[in-house]
Amino acid sequence: MNALNVSEYVQTLGVQARMASARMAKADAATKNKALRRLAELLRANVQALQADNAKDLERATAAGLAAPLVDRLKLTPKIIETVAQGCEQLAAMPELIGEISGLKQQPSGIRVGQMRVPLGVFGMIFESRPNVTIEAASLSIKSGNACILRGGSEAIESNKALARLVQRALVDSGLPADAVQLVQTTDREAIGQLIAMPEYVDVIIPRGGKGLIERISREAKMPVIKHLDGNCHVYVDDPCDIAMAVKVADNAKTNKYSPCNASEGLLVARGVAADFLPKIGAIFAAKGVEMRCDPEAKAILAQSVRPVQALLQDATEQDWSEEYLAPIISIKVVDGVDEAIAHINRYSSHHTDAILTRDHMHAQRFLREVDSASVMVNASTRFADGFEYGLGAEIGISTDKFHARGPVGLEGLTSLKWVVLGDGEIRSS
Amino acid sequence: MNALNVSEYVQTLGVQARMASARMAKADAATKNKALRRLAELLRANVQALQADNAKDLERATAAGLAAPLVDRLKLTPKIIETVAQGCEQLAAMPELIGEISGLKQQPSGIRVGQMRVPLGVFGMIFESRPNVTIEAASLSIKSGNACILRGGSEAIESNKALARLVQRALVDSGLPADAVQLVQTTDREAIGQLIAMPEYVDVIIPRGGKGLIERISREAKMPVIKHLDGNCHVYVDDPCDIAMAVKVADNAKTNKYSPCNASEGLLVARGVAADFLPKIGAIFAAKGVEMRCDPEAKAILAQSVRPVQALLQDATEQDWSEEYLAPIISIKVVDGVDEAIAHINRYSSHHTDAILTRDHMHAQRFLREVDSASVMVNASTRFADGFEYGLGAEIGISTDKFHARGPVGLEGLTSLKWVVLGDGEIRSS
Numbered sequence: 001m002n003a004l005n006v007s008e009y010v011q012t013l014g015v016q017a018r019m020a021s022a023r024m025a026k027a028d029a030a031t032k033n034k035a036l037r038r039l040a041e042l043l044r045a046n047v048q049a050l051q052a053d054n055a056k057d058l059e060r061a062t063a064a065g066l067a068a069p070l071v072d073r074l075k076l077t078p079k080i081i082e083t084v085a086q087g088c089e090q091l092a093a094m095p096e097l098i099g100e101i102s103g104l105k106q107q108p109s110g111i112r113v114g115q116m117r118v119p120l121g122v123f124g125m126i127f128e129s130r131p132n133v134t135i136e137a138a139s140l141s142i143k144s145g146n147a148c149i150l151r152g153g154s155e156a157i158e159s160n161k162a163l164a165r166l167v168q169r170a171l172v173d174s175g176l177p178a179d180a181v182q183l184v185q186t187t188d189r190e191a192i193g194q195l196i197a198m199p200e201y202v203d204v205i206i207p208r209g210g211k212g213l214i215e216r217i218s219r220e221a222k223m224p225v226i227k228h229l230d231g232n233c234h235v236y237v238d239d240p241c242d243i244a245m246a247v248k249v250a251d252n253a254k255t256n257k258y259s260p261c262n263a264s265e266g267l268l269v270a271r272g273v274a275a276d277f278l279p280k281i282g283a284i285f286a287a288k289g290v291e292m293r294c295d296p297e298a299k300a301i302l303a304q305s306v307r308p309v310q311a312l313l314q315d316a317t318e319q320d321w322s323e324e325y326l327a328p329i330i331s332i333k334v335v336d337g338v339d340e341a342i343a344h345i346n347r348y349s350s351h352h353t354d355a356i357l358t359r360d361h362m363h364a365q366r367f368l369r370e371v372d373s374a375s376v377m378v379n380a381s382t383r384f385a386d387g388f389e390y391g392l393g394a395e396i397g398i399s400t401d402k403f404h405a406r407g408p409v410g411l412e413g414l415t416s417l418k419w420v421v422l423g424d425g426e427i428r429s430s
Numbered sequence: 431m432n433a434l435n436v437s438e439y440v441q442t443l444g445v446q447a448r449m450a451s452a453r454m455a456k457a458d459a460a461t462k463n464k465a466l467r468r469l470a471e472l473l474r475a476n477v478q479a480l481q482a483d484n485a486k487d488l489e490r491a492t493a494a495g496l497a498a499p500l501v502d503r504l505k506l507t508p509k510i511i512e513t514v515a516q517g518c519e520q521l522a523a524m525p526e527l528i529g530e531i532s533g534l535k536q537q538p539s540g541i542r543v544g545q546m547r548v549p550l551g552v553f554g555m556i557f558e559s560r561p562n563v564t565i566e567a568a569s570l571s572i573k574s575g576n577a578c579i580l581r582g583g584s585e586a587i588e589s590n591k592a593l594a595r596l597v598q599r600a601l602v603d604s605g606l607p608a609d610a611v612q613l614v615q616t617t618d619r620e621a622i623g624q625l626i627a628m629p630e631y632v633d634v635i636i637p638r639g640g641k642g643l644i645e646r647i648s649r650e651a652k653m654p655v656i657k658h659l660d661g662n663c664h665v666y667v668d669d670p671c672d673i674a675m676a677v678k679v680a681d682n683a684k685t686n687k688y689s690p691c692n693a694s695e696g697l698l699v700a701r702g703v704a705a706d707f708l709p710k711i712g713a714i715f716a717a718k719g720v721e722m723r724c725d726p727e728a729k730a731i732l733a734q735s736v737r738p739v740q741a742l743l744q745d746a747t748e749q750d751w752s753e754e755y756l757a758p759i760i761s762i763k764v765v766d767g768v769d770e771a772i773a774h775i776n777r778y779s780s781h782h783t784d785a786i787l788t789r790d791h792m793h794a795q796r797f798l799r800e801v802d803s804a805s806v807m808v809n810a811s812t813r814f815a816d817g818f819e820y821g822l823g824a825e826i827g828i829s830t831d832k833f834h835a836r837g838p839v840g841l842e843g844l845t846s847l848k849w850v851v852l853g854d855g856e857i858r859s860s
Binding site: 026120121204419423426 | 452455456529535537539541543546548550551633634654672675678679681682683686776785787798799800802803804805806807808809810811813814815819820821831832833834836837838846847848849850851852853854855856857858
């Protein structure tokens, strides 16, 4: 396809998605759940065929010299296929949210006014690498009554095509339109440019991938974007706090996993507990090979306890306070107390997830209210910031914006509320 | 000011608004309500001074040859001032919504997860003509804990300046930052360009005015926009229906007022009731001088009853089905029934407000579910689509989008939900 053809092709997908979205919006719960269970069935029945298509992507990736961890992320193992199949069944078992009317109240004029939950319409999702995202996005789209256009990474195109065929079969077998879930079948990058330029067919774009991709899409998209940028998360160890608990949670927030966006990158410690707390967490970080970039006060305290691995103790620069390392590195700073901690976090954090570890109720309340982040936590690890851990059942992404949806986005984030007015012939007088 | 200075000036407003927004976000209910009641007091105490400033705008407008209805819209009468003062007091009496935590539920890990309502931060509002909008926007901003930057019409600049001074005095008298509500003091249009180009200081833009202005802002703004475009609203008269009620409601929806966006512009009539209903409504429209643009079937039926004013009976063109007249003109079409009505509305309506008048419960349910509009109504006049009539207490605007807020936008539309996690030292295991 040349650029013109790609553009026309993606527009055709848009027209088809818009038409399918009207049918999806009025589909009843039983039909949508049937499609999800049928999809689970088809995934399990086609493990071998899916692996054969996946093998083509893996061979091409290996031949192209892709690094081993990246090739790994492309793999559709029987275990991964079973997990996404179970995810479809879990969604099918969740309560229906479309069509629900809430808050119906009688007004002085006599009319009753409430709000009905409805799908957004059509969402476009742009993602990289892991092909199982195709099934996650498709199943969330079906359950929420939307239509979607999926644009996966070129390195996973054969796997994605195979998965999308199963999704469309499940839709048709259940009496739903195949076009409710469409995969962009070309790897031409022009397709992304067209997808984000047609607000008449696509209501919202959800990009998942590197920061560069997301920034470009946010800048250029003609429709709203549910986007996730940085996760520069903090743990603040307050005075007073349970030191043993603080050590356990601060350790988990940093070292449970280094790469997720909800891993903590900054550690703030109240002066009153620093001499007690820092040596204990420092010993753990040193043992795990975590580099500590410290302000002078924290460094002086830590110098004692981490002497055996002195190289892990470094001076923090101004840049460190804003950094999302996604690595065994953490910035550490001693602060006066909760005021300075809140001010530091509101200045340097990426407004993703920040936690206070404290025994002081007033400090906890102030931290919850005043820290301007998508998730604010008291006495819990930042690693909990996740749709499944929050009980959303599934997650289409995490939003670092305040508009529409903030933090982990589940099915509700793919819906809107329309007003419903029930009258008995009322008219307006003035 | 030259363009460079205007740009720097508006950026300064942005920096100040961002700083003020942090203080507003943590202000308690009593302080915000005190500021609102103080503002009401100051408005009443300054009726004469406000009218003197308003007179400068009126004189300039008259001298510039502005049409009388437009000059009228500029007027700050004692009655209008009293109305906005009462609006401030009503807001002060409304329950506080900021800081409320909802849906706190224990998760399998042991953490409790809920959502806290928080302000969006800073909103920018661009509006024309009526200076009372300055007070409406300022008071909504104070109650919702946001900061705002207001850019009113150049024709009302003296009135807006006088009103903004009172707002800032009320804020300061109550211990809140004056910069929480800032008026752009220049009428240079460059100010709008700068206001919509600084997402680091302004979280959302709310334009109110002509369609051209709103389209331009939606296209160019670097942040989300809560926008209101067309109101091409429909009334569908179903078979079966209470004909007397249908006549009363269809009349009200069209002729109560012609200029509001929730006035009805299209009338669809089920074939089964057309011969009974159309002559009755036609006689009323004819008496009120409402031009009827009809499909052939409706025209044939109406030809009898409106013979005395034949000129009011015209043929509808394809263009008429999409038209927002805001005038004594209505398009009329006979349809097979509820299916064709829903299809017509979803194709031609501007997704603002559409009503079915019916006795059939199944038809009502289908209309509510399947019509893709911000407000869907059963047996009520489209003229009810309004924040006050819906019980929102106040209205910052009406959204024709699905993202974030749909339909009338009150205080809630100026807020977001952040996640709150309460733990007891929980850590994540995998």
